[in-house]
Amino acid sequence: MIVCVCNNVSEKKIHHAVAMGVSTMSELREQLDVGTCCGKCAGCARKVLRECMEKNSTTASGLQNFIHQLHFQPNPLAA
Numbered sequence: 001m002i003v004c005v006c007n008n009v010s011e012k013k014i015h016h017a018v019a020m021g022v023s024t025m026s027e028l029r030e031q032l033d034v035g036t037c038c039g040k041c042a043g044c045a046r047k048v049l050r051e052c053m054e055k056n057s058t059t060a061s062g063l064q065n066f067i068h069q070l071h072f073q074p075n076p077l078a079a
């Protein structure tokens, strides 16, 4: 889905930018020029950015729990 028509920025491009470390609207604006022309896409871009950040946060949290479980499982060979 195209988020910013003026600068041809898709939802996928925003997801990629977040994966590369973008975490704020300012950074998104700097990297992809989102919202720098007519500005009508700002709300939608913010929503996509927030959803992407939440998704990454959930994934990171799940990964941390998994690593924690691995680290603290008793070693069956140690007994």
Ligand code: FES
Residues within 6 Å of the ligand: 003, 004, 005, 006, 007, 034, 035, 036, 037, 038, 039, 040, 041, 042
């Ligand atoms: S649609 Fe994004 S600046 Fe116009």
